[in-house]
């Protein structure tokens with residue numbers, strides 16, 4: 001028997017998430033081509049370094065919009081820590097570092113995901129603000145601009161590393177979770193493992209949406 | 216490499232602006248819109264199409280005498296050039312033959328990183344071409360054993376194109392001869408510049424001069440620390456993920472997560 005599939009994300013949620021992911025990845029790619037002279041050749045597919053910069057500028061706008069939408073959408077569920085349940089989870093490291101039979105239960109998003117969300121939201125905003133001033137450096141003047149460049153690259157260091165953390169945990173690190181980004185559905189057992197309390201609450205309120213999948 | 220210096224002796228300069236015009240002519244630069252500010256200094260500042268400029272200044276000396284001070288402003292051709300360090304495209308580069316700082320405008324992507332980094336406020340951005348420009352020490356001329364155009368045009372000998380050792384000797388001798396507050400400007404910072412001045416007055420009395428130019432410290436934070444860290448960080452995460460996958464294994468549902476007890480799963 002196949003596992004029951006549960007609807008976990010709406011089309012709108014997936015759209016915003018994909019827009020954010022694609023623009024962020026493109027910004028990392030083009031950013032690398034700008035940051036490293038040795039990687040200037042990454043611009044070849046855009047007709048040269050100037051083309052690469054134009055793509056960075058364009059994707060910056062998509063990124064800024066999808067970031068704002070994402071923050072508005074996830075703030076309540078993923079932006080606020082709830083104590084003491086989140087604390088229990090943190091003490092157990094979410095079961096990621098050592099084996100546990102019972103990972104402490106949390107809301108829809110666990111503290112790891114919350115910390116991730118907050119980091120991306122804050123670093124993303126940092127990128128948008130510093131990037132904006134890199135378009136118009138004369139607005140700030142030399143001394144402040146010096147720091148703007150440092151912060152833009154600092155944000156890049158964090159975002160670039162986090163991107164791979166996210167990629168790992170969202171795919172092979174947690175088999176079964178990537179379908180939330182594709183079909184918007186997840187297998188019930190996987191869901192019970194990753195978001196146990198949320199499943200219970202939804203079941204309790206009778207809101208859990210089981211997709212009528214053919215067997 | 217024979218390091219070469221463009222030595223500007225302000226005490227010999229009559230502000231005829233022959234150099235300013237020669238620079239425009241050699242580089243094919245049109246005159247831009249300007250503004251009358253009650254002085255002969257024109258235009259008031261460097262522009263994307265004005266690579267060099269003679270400053271005119273009325274200076275009241277402490278004794279009460281009024282002096283007319285002149286100064287040539289252009290790219291200083293730093294030995295440790297902030298602009299070269301930050302330029303992501305390779306448009307700005309060190310000239311290996313002379314130690315000057317050349318510019319390939321074809322490569323410039325107009326990111327303005329050099330504009331913020333240069334401690335002398337030299338590179339200027341042009342909205343129309345979306346590129347930056349600055350004096351390149353007439354690279355096509357010096358590479359062909361000619362003097363820079365501005366040096367060639369100078370009728371008084373205030374501008375000279377000489378190798379570094381000789382330039383330092385000439386400058387020192389001139390400072391000795393002038394006496395008083397005369398000094399050399401350009402040898403004490405950013406590793407030494409390849410445009411140097413002999414100034415008859417103390418450097419700080421000159422309007423718009425950079426008294427203590429420095430390569431911004433933030434640049435080493437940016438280019439020497441964070442830049443490699445970005446690859447190290449991402450590499451560490453990828454390595455860590457692989458380790459985690461093989462040592463700890465992926466996160467799989469426990470039997471109790473299934474509706475009916477099953478054999479599969481279990482971490």
Ligand code: HEM
Nearest residue numbers: 024027028031034035053060127128131132134135156326
């Ligand atoms: C995920 C978000 C982003 C990442 C990872 C990223 C990454 C980078 C990197 C690595 C650089 C090279 C810096 C250097 O030369 O040292 C760069 C340059 C730049 N970024 Fe971003 N960036 C992001 C978002 C933005 C945004 C939102 C904007 C604008 C609002 C922006 C505008 C710029 C500008 C103007 C430059 C300078 C080069 C140019 O002319 O394009 N960036 N970015």
Ligand code: SF4
Nearest residue numbers: 290291292293298333
């Ligand atoms: S004066 Fe400015 S533009 Fe010229 S070499 Fe130095 S840092 Fe570069």
Ligand code: SF4
Nearest residue numbers: 302323324326327329
């Ligand atoms: S504006 Fe042009 S010359 Fe200046 S740093 Fe950017 S690419 Fe280099």
Ligand code: SF4
Nearest residue numbers: 238350352353363365
């Ligand atoms: S060296 Fe050439 S480009 Fe530079 S100021 Fe003189 S004439 Fe102009």
